[in-house]
Amino acid sequence: MFVKGRIATSLVCASIGAVGLALPAQAHTAVAAATTTVNVTAGKPSEFRFTLSKSTVKAGSVTFKVTNKGKLSHDFKIGGKTTPLLKPGKSASMTVTLKKGKSAYQCTVPGHAAAGMKGTLTAN
Numbered sequence: 001m002f003v004k005g006r007i008a009t010s011l012v013c014a015s016i017g018a019v020g021l022a023l024p025a026q027a028h029t030a031v032a033a034a035t036t037t038v039n040v041t042a043g044k045p046s047e048f049r050f051t052l053s054k055s056t057v058k059a060g061s062v063t064f065k066v067t068n069k070g071k072l073s074h075d076f077k078i079g080g081k082t083t084p085l086l087k088p089g090k091s092a093s094m095t096v097t098l099k100k101g102k103s104a105y106q107c108t109v110p111g112h113a114a115a116g117m118k119g120t121l122t123a124n
C-alpha cells in the first residue's frame with residue numbers, strides 16, 4: 001500500500017514538470033491538496049450563530065460551503081469576500097485565500113454580528 005502511494009505521488013510530481021521535480025515529494029502532496037473545504041452552517045445551534053466544520057485550516061485557498069439552517073436570511077463574510085444573502089434553506093460556495101493567522105468572519109446583516117454571528121478561523 002505504501003509503495004503504491006509513493007508511485008502515485010511520483011506521477012503527480014512528474015506532471016508538474018522539471019521545476020517540480022527539484023522539490024521534495026512532500027511539497028507536491030501539499031500542492032495537490034491545497035484547497036481546503038469548510039462547511040459553514042448559519043442559524044445553528046441558534047439563529048445568530050455559525051457552526052464551522054473546522055476550527056483551523058491551512059493557509060491558502062479555502063472553499064466555504066455555507067448553508068443557512070436558520071429562520072432568517074444570513075450571509076457569511078471572511079477574507080474580504082461575502083456570500084450572497086442566503087434565504088432559509090439556501091446555500092452557496094465561496095473560495096477565499098486566507099493568510100496565516102486569525103481571520104474574522106461574520107454575518108453582514110445589520111445587528112447579526114452584534115448578536116453573536118461572528119468568530120475567527122485560524123489558518124496555519
Ligand SMILES: [Cu+2]
Nearest residue numbers: 074107109112
Ligand atoms: Cu445573519
